[in-house]
Amino acid sequence: MKKVLITGGSEGIGLAFSEAYAKQGCELFLCARRMDHLQKAKEELQDKYSASVHIYAMDLSEDGAxxxxxxxxxxxxxDILINNAGCGYAGAAVSIDLDKEEAMLHLNMIALTVLTKLFASQMAERGAGIIMNVASTGAFQPGPYIASYYASKAFVLSYTRALQEEIKRTGVQVYCLCPGPIDTDFYEKSGGRMSSYHMSAQDCVRYALRHMRSSCILIPGFLNRLLYYLPSSWKMKWLSYHKK
Ligand SMILES: NC(=O)c1ccc[n+]([C@@H]2O[C@H](COP(=O)([O-])OP(=O)(O)OC[C@H]3O[C@@H](n4cnc5c(N)ncnc54)[C@H](OP(=O)(O)O)[C@@H]3O)[C@@H](O)[C@H]2O)c1
Structure with a gap:
């Protein structure tokens, strides 16, 4: 039975990963800040799939977490690490609350890097393992009015591609999932407005799991894949983030 750690596994895309791996009979380790949400996810996964679920209430934006x-x-x-926990804030770069922004950058980049490094070393020693880092199509170009979030996801994409090149001969597989707009609470929390072109978290995860092994960069949705190849300056001008 594979053991799967999913950060942010209690909601949204992370919960969809939790369900998909529970269906496969994996043992789950879920981490998020709110214990009541983790407990709810655990009970649902146990009831629906008889899954073995362990929960860890931790704030990964804190030093040392x-x-x-x-x-x-x-x-x-x-065996499998899904580095999914992340958040973002829409607004003018100079006005976003600094404390919230620092915590976001820590979560999106530092926590992901630390977990990747520690688990990848352990997986490399065993000669097997899978790491999936969740970035965004926002990683493909600068994002006015959501600048630091897009920049943090550009870091995730660049770091993951480089790591994949370094580590591929050890038997550890490394992937970067770049979703476009997904129907979760993310937009409510970020202060943004979801585009009319979006997909469900379940479809996003189904795509990721089905296309693993074909490419390091996984982009669910035809238009999102097209976006990857368009010039960055064009995307920055025409696809600016929708603020509420
Ligand atoms: N939704 C989209 O359109 C979209 C598009 C592209 C990429 N993404 C990326 O996909 C990932 C998941 O997003 P989502 O839409 O599923 O968001 P979500 O619905 O807001 O879920 C976020 C999950 O992360 C956990 N989390 C948040 N802050 C945390 C922290 N400091 N420490 C530990 N856990 C934390 C949340 O639980 P608690 O709040 O209880 O901690 C929750 O389980 C993120 O990395 C996001 O950037 C989302």
Missing amino acids: SEELFRQLKEEHI
Whole structure:
């Protein structure tokens, strides 16, 4: 039975990953901040799929939290890591609350890097494992009025592609999932407005799991894949982030 760690596994895209792996009979390790949401996800996954689920209430935007999560899970020998927890804030770059923005950058980049590094080393020693880092189509171009979020996702994409090149001979598979707009609470929380072109979290995850092994960069949705190849300056001008 594969052991799967999903950060942000209690809601949205992370919960869709949790369901997909529960259906496959995997043992799940879910991390998010709110215990009541984790508990609810755990009960649903147990009831629906008889899954074995372990939950960890942690704020990964805090210094040392990712190292602590690894310390608690080291002996489990996690087979699959889904680095999904992330957040973003829409607004003028100079006006977004600095404390919130720093926590976002820590979560989206530092926590993802620390968890990747620690679990990838362990997986490389065993000669097997899968790491999926969740970026965004926002990684493909600068994003006026959501500047630091898009920049953080550009980091995830660049880091993951480089790591994949370094690590491919160890037996560890590394992927970067770049969803376009997905119907979750993300927009409500970020202060943005969801585009009319969007897909469900379940479809996004189905695409990711079906196309793993074909490419390091996984982009669900035909238009989103097209977007990847358009010039960055064009995208920045015409596809600016929809603020509420
Ligand atoms: N929705 C989209 O359109 C979209 C598009 C492209 C990429 N993405 C990316 O996909 C990922 C998941 O997004 P989503 O739409 O599923 O968002 P979501 O519905 O808001 O879910 C986010 C999950 O992450 C957890 N989380 C948030 N902050 C955390 C923290 N500091 N420490 C630990 N866990 C934390 C949340 O639980 P708690 O709040 O309880 O901590 C929740 O489980 C993110 O990386 C996002 O950037 C989303």
